[in-house]
Structures are given as C-alpha cells and as structure tokens.
C-alpha cells in the first residue's frame with residue numbers, strides 16, 4: 001500500500017521528527033502535531049523546501065480533554081484522509097513514584113495512553129471503512145517489564161504494547177497493519193523531559209540509537225506487517241526477553257539497582 005498521508009503526534013522533536021523526515025523522503029504528505037508551534041512550522045518549511053509534499057501543522061496539547069476528537073475533527077474539516085497514524089507523543093518521569101507530582105503522572109497516562117486509544121479508535125474505524133491503513137503506536141522496551149523509578153511510564157508502555165499487539169491480531173486479515181514500536185534508549189529530548197539526574201546518565205553511559213535508525217527499522221517492520229519491533233540491537237532484544245529467562249523478583253531487584261542513583 002502506498003502511504004499518501006501520515007499523521008504524526010509528537011512531531012516536533014526526536015523520534016516523531018525523524019518519522020517526518022523519513023516519510024517526507026518517501027513522498028508522504030504529513031500532518032504534524034505537537035505543542036511547539038515554532039519547531040513544527042520550521043520543520044514543515046524545511047521538509048517542503050526539500051520535497052514537493054503537503055505538510056499540515058496542528059498545534060495541540062494532547063493532554064487536554066477530548067484532544068483526540070479535536071484532532072480527528074480538524075483532519076475531517078480539512079478534508080484529509082490519514083493512511084498512516086503514528087501515535088508517538090509521550091514522556092517519562094524519573095523518580096520515586098510517591099515523590100513525583102501526581103498531576104504529571106496523570107498527564108502521562110492521558111498522553112501515553114488515553115489520547116493514543118482515542119486516536120486509534122477514531123482513525124481505525126475510518127481505515128476499516130476503506131479496507132486499508134496503518135497504525136504505529138510507540139511503546140518502548142520499558143513495556144516488557146516493570147521499571148522501578150519509572151513505574152508509571154513503564155506501565156503506560158506495557159499498555160501500548162499489549163493494546164497494539166491485540167489490534168494487530170484483530171486487523172491482520174483486513175488490510176490494516178498495527179505495529180507496536182519498542183525503542184531502546186534513543187537520541188531525543190526524552191531523558192531531559194523525564195528529568196533523569198546527571199548521575200544516572202553518568203552511571204548508564206550506554207550508547208543511544210539514532211532516532212533515524214529507529215524510524216527506518218519501524219517502517220521496515222510495518223512493511224512486513226509485524227506486530228512489534230524492538231529497535232537498537234541485540235542488547236535491547238536480550239532485555240525484552242529477560243522476563244522469560246529470569247524469575248520476576250530477581251529481575252526487579254536487578255533493574256532497581258540499575259535505575260537507582
């Protein structure tokens with residue numbers, strides 16, 4: 001299927017921006033959504049200077065109530081049809097759960113889960129009427145096991161993984177592809193937004209995968225109609241399989257030590 005138009009949430013930086021850049025190279029028209037107006041318009045201008053595609057920008061805080069419906073209505077009012085929905089916007093928050101701000105935890109669930117479900121439901125129904133379409137929901141390797149000090153974040157990503165894989169199975173014979181993208185540590189603003197302490201970054205001075213490499217792997221997995229893809233190499237593949245190899249409490253203790261600063 002030729003992807004004519006893709007909608008990307010969280011397109012203003014990191015993995016979302018890399019999706020926009022790669023899809024533009026593939027001549028896909030784009031709908032870019034995030035809160036940072038300047039970044040979105042700058043990106044739209046750059047992409048249109050490079051390739052003859054249509055780029056629409058919607059500045060929207062997706063944690064607002066009914067944000068998904070607002071996005072859907074905006075797309076309908078513009079007369080656009082979305083072939084590929086990329087639910088990418090998301091954030092994490094590092095620290096002891098009880099010490100972190102509750103409203104931020106609830107916003108995280110709203111962004112990482114609720115609006116993703118809302119947008120998936122709205123656009124999937126339309127794709128089903130057309131008998132074609134694709135959805136990429138961005139989960140994480142954090143979705144495969146609990147993460148102490150990122151408890152709420154990992155739980156949101158476990159939701160996205162489970163939800164998306166189930167949708168893959170429901171839709172695989174209907175011309176609709178659903179992919180859970182599970183990146184490992186990737187170059188983006190994620191760690192800054194999640195307020196990881198410098199001491200954590202010094203301790204875990206591992207290499208980050210480029211957002212561009214993550215996106216290339218994701219689009220390849222989508223082409224092959226996989227239900228999920230783990231990006232970033234063998235270490236990440238080992239991490240996601242660890243829950244099958246070790247007792248859960250053993251693993252939790254090991255991760256707790258790794259994530260404690």
Ligand SMILES: NC(=O)c1ccc[n+]([C@@H]2O[C@H](COP(=O)([O-])OP(=O)(O)OC[C@H]3O[C@@H](n4cnc5c(N)ncnc54)[C@H](OP(=O)(O)O)[C@@H]3O)[C@@H](O)[C@H]2O)c1
Pocket residue numbers: 009010011012013014015016033034035036037039060061062063088089090091092111138139140141182183184185186187188189190191193
């Ligand atoms: N980087 C990693 O290591 C990693 C690993 C696994 C999974 N992921 C996942 O990858 C996805 C993309 O993150 P990233 O790594 O590319 O981080 P990022 O550079 O911080 O990008 C996050 C994107 O989400 C948007 N966003 C945040 N809050 C929003 C809100 N309230 N409303 C609308 N948009 C909002 C941001 O735009 P504005 O600030 O302009 O709104 C930005 O475009 C996330 O779902 C993240 O959980 C990242």
